[in-house]
Amino acid sequence: MKRRDFLAATSSFLLPVMVDGMGLKAFGVNSPLVQSLMKTDALTKDRVLVIIYLNGGNDGLNTVIPLDQHTFYSNLRSNIAIPQASVLPIGDGSTGLHPSMMGLQQMHANGKLAVVHSVSYPTPSYSHYRATDIWMTATDANVQVDTGWAGRYLEDRFANYPSPPITDRDAANAVMEDPLAIQIGYLTSTTLLGSNQSMAVAINDPASYAALVGGGTAGIVNDLPCCDAGDLVAFIRQQQALAVSYSIEITSAHNAGNITPAPAYPTGNSIADQLKIIARLVGGGLKTKIYFLSIGGFDTHSTQVQSGGGSNNNLGTHATLLGRLSAGIKAFQDDLQQRGIEDKVAGFTFSEFGRRANSNSSAGTDHGVAAPMFVFGSSIKRQSVGRNPNVGGYSNLPTDLNGTVGNQDLKMQIDFRRIYWDILTDWFGRSKADATSLFLNKTFDTVSLFTDEVCTIKTGSWHDEKTWSCGRVPFISENTRICAGHTVTLNANASVKNLQNYGNLIMAADVNLSIKGL
Secondary structure (H helix, E strand, C coil): CCCCHHHHHHCCCEEEEEECCCCEEECCCCCHHHHHHCCCHHHCCCCCEEEECCCCCCHHHHCCEEHEEEEHHHHCCCCCCHHHCCCCEECCCCEEEECCCCCCCCHHCCCCEEEEEEEEECCCCCCHHHHHHHHCCCCCCCCCCCCCHHHHHHHHEECCCCCCCCHHHHHHHHHCCCCCEEECCCCCHHHCCCCCCCCCCCCCCCCHHHHHHHCCCCCCCCCCCCCHHHHHHHHHHHHHHHHHHHHHHHHHHHHCCCCCCCCCHHHHHHHHHHHHHHHHHCCCCCCCCCEEEECCCCCCCCCCCCCCHHHHHHCCHHHHHHHHHHHHHHHHHHHHHHCHHHHEEEEEEECCEECCCCCCCCCCCCCCCEEEEEEECCCCCCECCCCCCCCCCCCCCCCCCEECCCCCCCCEEEEHHHHHHHHHHHHCCCHHHHHHCCCCCCCCCCCCCCCEEEEEEEEEEEHHHECCCCCCCCCCCCCCEECCCCCCECCCCEEEEEEEEEEEEEEEEECCEEECCE
């Protein structure tokens, strides 16, 4: 067996530990996830990121519904449209969530959920494999690399991985004894692709693995075969020793994270089961920075809703998936609050693409472009980024439908890498220079997820959504900043909470800007 093939088959080691009956997989330094998460101030700030992958391409238009354009929405997808009376309103009522997402509706009302509208990237791919790779590596669509955005972060921050002592450059070279990133459950090949190998452990049989590595005696090297075979066995023994060490830390955190009364989670819900483990590990003191989990089934080309129409559209495959996601995240957030650690954890959902604005004749949806993301946690400062896509109801805005009638996609409003940028800079504390390097010499505008201010990102009109970091005109409740070097023209009345003007504000005659204050 060639060394590269061997490494690809064994690169993501399955830890010899079971937590609540679920196996844990540790990410190696070269996986796109670990490569993507390896350069933060997380150890110093003790912050944690949870990534939830909605595998298959989520139908965003039935997840976050434009209530203020419900007639136009229904005309696009009459056989799967959610009845207006069933939609769960959020915010000012112009937007709503699928009726199965009551948990997320409550989190939004409590300021712990942000909806990021119409997320994608330029020149999108309709291929599951290529689109997932783009999201995990955070590159342009025409660029292919062997590292992930989060892995590059972790690798840059933690020196010597995977050979102990692994040290944190951001914390005076303090030793990091816990896994840098953990995935629970199913592992996708794109998520784990490193520069030379997949970081997922392909060996799931402990007996055969123990036989290969010599029963766990990683420190004994005199029984190694010669040449390439010996090198391969030595490598895998090193991985085993690290994994055994990690399993001890994970088991210790799991035991320390047991609290009374036990946090309540829904049963029969795989995403809730995974989040329950994460909350317990974080609560038990594990210093892991990134947790990655997934839920499949979102490739809903047919029977997305229950047959029968009307209120039956509230039920079916998609409703079940969204209900599990919503209930799981809500239980997780409640668990973190009960433990007193909710301020140290943030998370987001993503899917490789959205789906067509039009439904198909099989009561489903085909591969599309833009879809919403959810960002959750008690530390977020925005409940909405961007606005409802214009599906025909906003006469003052360009349409957000692209393509021929019957095969229309939703256009992108927000590049997904802007969310990643905020996570690296505002959540994990990376400098803009560091973030630029981690994004392979590209910069992205903030979406102000974790900051108190909405700021300008370019010169333009106050009422042009593209002028502002949040992808929309600032709300009356928001602090606002005009950045140095930017000129903003105000041609109609506006109201904000506060304004800091470091640039230039030009106001038309008889136009008022109302500063509401506290």
